[in-house]
Amino acid sequence: MPSFKGQYEHSIDDKGRVAFPAKLRKNLSPDAQEKFTIVRGQSEECLYLYPENEWQAVEKKLSTVNSFSKKGRLVKRYLLRFAEDLSLDKQNRIALPSDHINYSAIDSKVVFIGMGEHIEIWSPAKLEEADENVSAESIEEIFEQVLGGDLENDGD
Numbered sequence: 001m002p003s004f005k006g007q008y009e010h011s012i013d014d015k016g017r018v019a020f021p022a023k024l025r026k027n028l029s030p031d032a033q034e035k036f037t038i039v040r041g042q043s044e045e046c047l048y049l050y051p052e053n054e055w056q057a058v059e060k061k062l063s064t065v066n067s068f069s070k071k072g073r074l075v076k077r078y079l080l081r082f083a084e085d086l087s088l089d090k091q092n093r094i095a096l097p098s099d100h101i102n103y104s105a106i107d108s109k110v111v112f113i114g115m116g117e118h119i120e121i122w123s124p125a126k127l128e129e130a131d132e133n134v135s136a137e138s139i140e141e142i143f144e145q146v147l148g149g150d151l152e153n154d155g156d
Contacts, residue, residue, distance in 0.1 A: 003027065004114030009124065012110050016101055017093040021112050024119060025092060029053050034088040038100060038121075039079055044130055045104050047096070047121040049086075054117045096121070 008021035028034065032051035039048050050058060062079065066072040084097050096106065105123045113120040113127075122130075
């Protein structure tokens with residue numbers, strides 16, 4: 001299964017169009033048909049871009065969320081309320097919706113970050129701000145908690 005990775009900075013034009021990075025495009029599944037769903041980031045002021053085939057997996061998971069629970073409704077409402085379908089144009093650009101541009105404080109440039117099954121889209125300034133809030137020590141601790149094991153001694 002192809003995986004999105006890497007970081008790519010591109011300029012955005014006055015109409016909100018930005019070139020979709022060629023290296024990320026190579027990893028698009030044919031099932032995606034160059035179609036995407038874009039949503040707001042969960043706690044960071046960025047955007048999440050899901051290829052159509054990956055978005056179908058998200059929707060499948062959402063269909064199992066209990067709409068009769070307050071938390072279930074909140075998750076569905078927050079995610080689907082701001083979801084929009086997009087496609088690459090003939091110049092391999094993607095047009096970011098203006099409300100998403102405003103939410104993520106995107107100005108003249110965007111940074112695409114491959115996140116495995118989806119892509120994050122950041123304002124360079126917001127990404128720098130997010131990076132400044134993470135120390136090397138906290139990154140090591142987070143890696144240990146999330147991936148497991150003692151990273152300092154692995155491979156020694």
